[in-house]
Amino acid sequence: MLPPSPQSPATSYAPLPPLHLFSSSTKPTQLLLPPSHKPPRRFYHQIGTQTSSSPAISSSSSSSSHSHDAILLDLLRQGKTEEAYQLYSSFPHIPDSTSLSRLLSQLAYQRSPTSLSRAQSLVRRLRDARLLRRLDSNSLGLLAVAAAKSGAASYSLSIIHSMLRSGYLPHVKSWSAVISALSSTGDPVCSFDALRLVLRRIAAADPSLTADSLPDTAAFNAALNAASNLGDAELVDQLLDKMPVYEAKPDVITYNVLIKLFARAERGDLLVFVLERIIRSNLVPCITTFHSLVAAFVGLGDLRTAEKLVQSLREGRLDICHLLRAEIPSRSKEEETSSILNKLADIAGDDAPPLLPKTYSPDTRIYAGAGEDGGGGFRPDEGLLDALADVCVRAAFFRKALEIVACMEENGIAPKKTKYKRIYVEMHSRMFTSKHASPARKARRSERKRAAEAFKFWLGLPNSYYGSEWRLEPIMEDD
Structure with a gap:
């Protein structure tokens, strides 16, 4: 069982202390805690709601401020983001929630270095004034996504942390984009910390408020990709087991990630069973599935199988699973097998290998011109x-x-x-x-x-x- 996360005071905006998914023995711990017996905390998706205890700026109640806010909002509605930001910058007061949220959303949507810098400045100003609640969750979520896709993974994570500390649940598309960015920019362990934190807050929240935050297939795929990059089969298995809990069904991308995991574990003998698992799940393999298989076999030094796979695709054959199975005995068996990896492969045993649901033509992005083997290769x-x-x-x-x-x-x-x-x-x-x-x-x-x-x-x-x-x-x- 994981220790409870340290609670930060509601008025503190210091970064959360790091949450470690792995123990000192490197054995993965459970992502989810047992159901809490404490009363559910209240979460809100709209951050613009003001309470009687919220700080107030005296000038914001003046008629002049209201007039300026109206002009700002009108510029934003016309799509004049640059003019709106310049006007906002000249304000001695902090505008109302609607104008601020709209401005932040439009800055985030632009995704340019300048607009993201301005968005950061806006958030910093509100955070310093302890008025972050003037921003709604949609605008903060858009900023998190924009930062993640712009390579600012750490900053995007800080936005998610700020939302969670304030008692708000980010949309799944926002927090999953952050996890994906963390896993692809060098900090997959931190991505699991973020995943664990979000899932804990979802479990503690009123179920009526969690619909837009529950992890979907794309969110799990982001986490699975991070686990695969780490070569952690146990964590991959754990994540796959959790998917049905949230009614998230594996898709082709999910299984493409398994191909990468087996390549890292040097279990080329299991790759064909991932392809079979895709077909038996009534899914249609994508061309990226075969890109990954070819790359995996080449990486494992099994050029014969890689070439046979490519040639079979060119010939439009549907019995590729049968051909790949036939190659298993010709490859040296691993002296040590992993029950977890075998479980993930879902080996079909004596069942006949399934046929591909359609033919695949290698595209020019992958194969070009005649091959080096007398015109017969690729x-x-x-x-x-x-x-x-x-x-x-x-x-x-x-x-x-x-x-x-x-x-x-x-x-x-x-x-x-x-x-x-x-x-x-x-x-x-x-x-x-x-x-x-x-x-x-x-x-x-x-x-x-x-x-x-x-x-x-x-x-x-x-x-x-x-x-x-x-x-x-x-x-x-x-x-």
């Missing part, structure tokens, strides 16, 4: 090479990633080094600590570390290769 273009490198870096297949970026450079394609550097830094802390690593994987740890050093050299990060001639082959022996 040649990936920039889009596929970038996707392959992305998967390989995330899965710590650094030798394969180096081969891919070398191929890109040989073909005149500039690798996205900045992106790969960000991914490496994000994943570095858990690079070699997967709880589901097999003995065979652990035995390759030294070689993987040498490849990681070579990749860091290519990225320009501190590494053990400075002063040595860089090359793809290992140049360091085991200690």
Whole structure:
């Protein structure tokens, strides 16, 4: 059971203390607390409601202030956001709730660096005056989404925290966008802290007020993606088990995330069962499903299966699951299996593999021109090479990633080094600590570390290769 979150005074606007999802033993804890026996707290979706105890600005009651507020609102309704902001900036008083919320919403909607800076300034002014309740939840939610999509994940999280501290529930599209941003910008653990906090507040709230805040499939997918990036199969399993509680059904994106998880765990023998699970769930695989499968097989070094999959797609075959199953015995079995991973794959056993619901034609983003194998194979273009490198870096297949970026450079394609550097830094802390690593994987740890050093050299990060001639082959022996 998780300890109760520290309660902040209603008038405090200091950041919440960090909430840790993992214990010191790194074993995931439960996301949800048991039902609370305390009376439900009151939550409101409209922050503009004023109470008798709210601070008041004496000038706001003057007729002049009301007149200025009316002009401000009229400019906003005409879509003249720039003129409206300039007028707001000249006010000695703080405008009314309707004008402020409308102004913040329109600034957030613009999503430019200037508009977001102005939105931050507006929120800071109200926070300092302890008048944040003059903003409604829609405007704050829009700001959180805009900040998240603009790369300001930490600031977007602070907006969600401010709403929750004030007793307001953000819309699911707002808080899930923040979780998605946190998981993709290097702080997946923090994204789970945010998820846990939101779910706790939902559980404590009046059910009649939580409809717009309950997690949906997209929200769970954001959390699942973060868990997959961490390689945490237990947490993925826990999140999937919680989806029915909120009537959220897995979609194709949900299962595409599982493909990435199995690639990180080097369980290529389970990939076909994810595809089968999609079909048995009466879902239609998307082309991204096959992008992910091809990238996973290439990252695992199983080029034969990757090429066979691509060729089967070109031929318009529907029995791809059968073909992929036939490849399982030809691949070496893991010496150690994970019951959690097997559960996630939902292995069908002796059931006949299902047929694809339709045919798929590899698009030009993935395959272009004749192949290198006498015209019978495939040649990936920039889009596929970038996707392959992305998967390989995330899965710590650094030798394969180096081969891919070398191929890109040989073909005149500039690798996205900045992106790969960000991914490496994000994943570095858990690079070699997967709880589901097999003995065979652990035995390759030294070689993987040498490849990681070579990749860091290519990225320009501190590494053990400075002063040595860089090359793809290992140049360091085991200690």
